[in-house]
Amino acid sequence: MKTKKELKLEKKLKKKLKKQKNKTLNLKLSIELSEKQKEIYNWCKLENGIQYVIVSTGRQVGKSTISTIVGLDWCLTKKNYNVGFFMPTYKQCKNIFKRYKKMLGGLIKSGFVRFVASPDLIITFSNGSTIQFFTSENDNCRSFTFDSIIVDEACFIKDDIWTGAIQPTVQASLSKKNENGLEGFSGKVLIVSTPKEKNW
16 A cells, blocks of 8 residues: 555656656766767767668777667657667677666656566666667567667678568668658667678
């Protein structure tokens, strides 16, 4: 049984969420980016005409950090914006999911963000935007459609999984035209990887 104080707080939060529903969200993070990370971040800004951002670089240079921040930025910038986050293994997906939870965990009680853990791994924001995680080991994403996607360690993805399952999830958004009839101002694909045999 909830106390009067708890019911009052719940009512206040619901009222706050209702106001937020049709607005973009603002959040300040105390994360310092390197110059290269800032460059990638700017390339990934929505509505700048760039559809594909491909980053091939060595290990331990902050690829996952910038990918995490970009995904968050997309969700806060647009309401009802759906992001697919792909990594080679389910364990890696869980690690990034936990990173988001550590980053935003303090905002759960306010209703700003909600986390659905194993097996789904979904982050839902109060403006209706979501980040959903998938392993790129299989084609389980086939029935999904996203506004933008992030593909980490892309060099480990099999060609048929990329062309037959992952890429089609964002194709409709990439093909969407703006008021001037131009493509490239809605969807975005961020591909990040350490160099291997593939030439992205």
